Amino acid sequence: MSKDLESSVDHWSQETSRSKAAILLVDDRPDNLDALEAVLKDFGQDLIRARSGQEALRLLFDRDFAVILLDVRMPDMDGFETAELIRKRRRSRHTPIIFITAADATPNQIARGYCAGGVDFIFKPYLSEVLKAKVGIFLELFQKSEEIRESEARFRTLITNVRGAVYRRKAEPPWEFQFVSDPIAGLSGYAASEFIEGRKSYASVVHPDDAKVLSSALEEAAKKGVSFGLEYRIVRADGRTCWVLDQGRAVASNSSKAEHLDGFLFEVTGRKVAEEVLRDFLGRLIETRDNERRRVALELYDSTSPLLASLTGKLYTLRHSSRELGPGASKILDDSLKLVDDVSHIVRNLSQLLHPSMLEQSGLLAGLRWYISDFTKRTGIPVDMRLPETLVRLSQDAEIALFRVAQESLASFLRRSTRPAVTVSLSVGTGEVTLEVSDKGQGMSRGSLGKAESEDMANHLGFAGMRERMRQLAGNLEISSQNALTTVVAVLPLNVRRTE
Numbered sequence: 001m002s003k004d005l006e007s008s009v010d011h012w013s014q015e016t017s018r019s020k021a022a023i024l025l026v027d028d029r030p031d032n033l034d035a036l037e038a039v040l041k042d043f044g045q046d047l048i049r050a051r052s053g054q055e056a057l058r059l060l061f062d063r064d065f066a067v068i069l070l071d072v073r074m075p076d077m078d079g080f081e082t083a084e085l086i087r088k089r090r091r092s093r094h095t096p097i098i099f100i101t102a103a104d105a106t107p108n109q110i111a112r113g114y115c116a117g118g119v120d121f122i123f124k125p126y127l128s129e130v131l132k133a134k135v136g137i138f139l140e141l142f143q144k145s146e147e148i149r150e151s152e153a154r155f156r157t158l159i160t161n162v163r164g165a166v167y168r169r170k171a172e173p174p175w176e177f178q179f180v181s182d183p184i185a186g187l188s189g190y191a192a193s194e195f196i197e198g199r200k201s202y203a204s205v206v207h208p209d210d211a212k213v214l215s216s217a218l219e220e221a222a223k224k225g226v227s228f229g230l231e232y233r234i235v236r237a238d239g240r241t242c243w244v245l246d247q248g249r250a251v252a253s254n255s256s257k258a259e260h261l262d263g264f265l266f267e268v269t270g271r272k273v274a275e276e277v278l279r280d281f282l283g284r285l286i287e288t289r290d291n292e293r294r295r296v297a298l299e300l301y302d303s304t305s306p307l308l309a310s311l312t313g314k315l316y317t318l319r320h321s322s323r324e325l326g327p328g329a330s331k332i333l334d335d336s337l338k339l340v341d342d343v344s345h346i347v348r349n350l351s352q353l354l355h356p357s358m359l360e361q362s363g364l365l366a367g368l369r370w371y372i373s374d375f376t377k378r379t380g381i382p383v384d385m386r387l388p389e390t391l392v393r394l395s396q397d398a399e400i401a402l403f404r405v406a407q408e409s410l411a412s413f414l415r416r417s418t419r420p421a422v423t424v425s426l427s428v429g430t431g432e433v434t435l436e437v438s439d440k441g442q443g444m445s446r447g448s449l450g451k452a453e454s455e456d457m458a459n460h461l462g463f464a465g466m467r468e469r470m471r472q473l474a475g476n477l478e479i480s481s482q483n484a485l486t487t488v489v490a491v492l493p494l495n496v497r498r499t500e
Helices: 003-015 030-043 053-060 078-087 107-116 128-161 183-186 192-196 211-224 270-318 329-354 356-362 362-381 397-417 448-457 462-472
Strands: 021-025 046-050 066-073 095-101 120-124 165-170 176-181 225-237 241-252 260-268 385-388 420-429 432-441 474-481 487-491
Touching: 003 030, 021 030, 021 053, 030 046, 030 128, 046 053, 066 078, 066 225, 066 397, 066 474, 078 462, 095 107, 095 128, 095 211, 120 128, 165 183, 176 192, 176 385, 183 192, 183 260, 192 270, 211 241, 211 260, 225 356, 225 432, 270 329, 329 448, 356 362, 356 397, 362 385, 362 420, 397 462, 462 474, 462 487
Parallel strands: 021 046, 021 066, 066 095, 095 120, 385 420
Antiparallel strands: 165 176, 165 260, 225 241, 241 260, 420 432, 432 487, 474 487
16 A cells, blocks of 8 residues: 555544544445455544445445445446436535546546536456545545534634624725624624625715825735724614724735735624713813812812911901010910911912813913922822923913813822822924923832723813814823833813813
């Protein structure tokens, strides 16, 4: 036996433990069937006997076979007649048939065999190596076909169980679907067949305001051969707008050029609505907090200032007559006057921290200089201020927003950085103003950024509140941390207009 044939037989005997293929042996003589089994048993597959064409047809109702070895000369129904009936049945139409016949078969008989559906002949007496080689080829083909069927079944199960739509689209504009699974109907209101057959263009379903963003993302993915993911709106068949998450990747050919884009579409309308509700709630909460801070600051200052002024006046009156009060009275009165002055200073600072009135009176630069100086006095942490000499007055909302970014950032660095080395810079570019607060000391890790956001959200609205404040003013806020450097950057347009 050749090495290649031995390898083929060994391969099939090893495959036996995983899944067995069936070989149908059809001959009216038991001794011929015994001979076939003796040769083929090394494959380790199921060898099924049939003593007639009728019995073979019955067996073909129950299972599939990798190959059929069919004797030509049988009583009642010969091999050619049996093959013709096998080919007429849908299930067995493509099952390979090898005819076994005598060496004296005529060319007409061989031609009839091929016309009946045979794929090969084995002539008696046959060499066992030849029989094994031919059967091994068809076993290999059967196994490959089974693997393909199993793969297709797994794929069908996958796309059936995925709650969104699976697709393959062309890697060039207009990015139409080559395949899309049935759940696209639930997303868009249009059947998958409408997209696949070209009766409906997916580009026509995408919301006009989002079409350019989607096309740019797909173009970049196809050009660079990378993954992509974005959220955008589509307009359903019933006219409703819904949000979808589109995630996929470019699939390249051997030439490295993207052939198509594979991906998933998921509906995220519920989440987007929830996010919008949360943003609206957060915006109202921020506004309520600012109003409450303003109210408390005014009440605190207005209610305590007259009392402290009155107390100071009375203490000065007593001080003028302190000699009559006995020894040590002057010192007690001096200490009391200093204490009242300290309390007055604390009240003023607390009132400014709650609602910095100097922002309204003198602008953002004055407010930042005052707060940073006070921060250094309170904490002992030096801050490198890089502020311009002058700054055009911004809107009240913009000045408060940028002030709060500096305030919250410094407070966060103080809580989470072991050795803060802080820089606060303010710059004006073309049509925008940028505030940058950075800590070059110990900094915050990426993990603590998430913790900072969640804790501040619960306690002070923190970074989440700052982001929402920036969004409402058509600006943005970015927080980054790398090695020992943590940076908070807030950007606002100079002509700020509040958005909801």
